Amino acid sequence: MKISELPRIELANLLHRGELLLKLPPFVTRLKTNVPSLIRDFAVMYADFEVSSIDAFADFHVEIASEPGLWRWLKPQVRFFFDGRPSFIPLPTVQAFAMLEWGLNWCVAAHSHQYLIIHAAVLEKNGKAAILPAPPGSGKSTLCAGLVMRGWRLLSDELALYDMTTGEIFGMSRPINLKNRSIGIIKQFAPDAVLTDSVPDTTKGTVALLRPPTQSAVRVREPVRASWIVLPKYTPNMLPLLEPHSKARTFMLIAEQSFNYDIHGENGFEAVGNLVDQCACYQYTYSQLDDAVRTFEELCSGKIT
Template sequence: MFDAILHVPPFNVRLRSSFAAVRRHVQAFYPQAMRPDDGDVFIDFDIQVLPGRGLRKVWRPQARFLLDGAEPFFPLPAAQAAPMFEWGMNWCVAQRPMGWLVMHGAVLARDGAALVMPGFPGAGKSTLCASLAFIEGWRLLSDELTVLDPADGLLLPHPRPISLKNHSIDVVAAFPGAQLGPIYRDTRKGTITHAACPPASMARAAERARAAWMVFPRFEAGASLQIERLSRVEAFTLISEQSFNGERMGAPGFEALCAMFDHVSCHELVYGSTDAGLEGIRRICAS
């Protein structure tokens, strides 16, 4: 049984699993995250990834995700145990931290200024995020989750592997410095894999950033580059749709999001290739 304490900023996670694939995944993507179990670490998420019960241990074997002993969603095929850990972590962060506003979006930073790219399905967010991290040298705060602290209005780093799917896998595999893990086929998201977070981003995981740009990307194969400025009202409405816990936070979350927009330039970006997407980001962030 693999049993480890992981510091995945800003959270501490206890992970137990009998799946060798989960152990290999953690050792490959979280080598600096492991902490000694000295009994003094506060655990935010107590996670187990375990085999199915009864016949499901041997016949069409399954993997189950448990948080604090409870099973919040249905099992998956055992071959998907490692990505199940990543999906389960996303669920934990989205559902549990009541003190921070959590939204679905990638976050990268440069010189303390953050770029937020909300995560609408099929928008090409993860590919563009990986392009900025590996090609342009932006610091990756998160590929999936935008975490805003109402106390200071800053975005918290939550650096983890970048989730890639389908055609984006071959694109990112060619990026300099990109390290990809095993490929998982026939998942609920299609064919997926993960790219390791750049070491430089992991090393600076304690550095918060202030949102400066919000870009809603949309990849359309063959499309010409289009950049359109959005009003703060339009952008606020769109990002609110991507908030996981805004309703639960109530007024503090609403006020924190309003305050964030005091410093943010908002745009919609349509692009037909990785190079065009990067050029669009350069133009937006230079203005």
């Protein structure tokens, strides 16, 4: 059953009791919350995701709860719990959904060492997939959102889960975290995009989350094999430029952008090497999403090799 098929009151009751098991292949997360704004955002953002039966195994047990006491009235805050233990400092209640997303990222990145976890977006079209690894500020999420709103399947905006044995990548297809100017850019680029309210004054500035397209959520179980590694570089007023990028430098970037490369030791080295071997590597400088959509279409259709 999908989240959107649950009556809102039933969804709220399940979340209140901590009995909502969300399928985020390859994981299942048990969620609990008593925060009304979070329940509202969750219902919209995860509308197309499926729930597991209550007795299913859950990889992560997550709760976001309102802080008790007087503060609840003066300065309402929420706290993230992992396996029943408070984690991270409390944040303003208005940041509850962003906190859930950041917390889930942490759960996966800190505990899922059966994968090499790369800080990267992953997109797929016509059976071909691109990995977009990038440090903050490179325009990765904006580019990812723009491509997704033009028909690319979203696997991930943040965490690429690379199975080092099979070479397949999972991504969970979770909402895209847009920041600051990106929010307005995507609203203008894709007026039908569904976003949460913009939340100012977070540690990342103003943030809003973009709902994954239905088709991405429906196909969330399908991993991909990457064909390209593209390093995005947003540069204002620049003409688009897709250039081959050094394989060795791409290797180093993937290693640096992996949360657990060091943990995997020699296997991690071999795995990143295999990934770089199988991919064409590029750096892509862009300033306009329309240009980026054209470039990626050309890449996908084989006009660029």
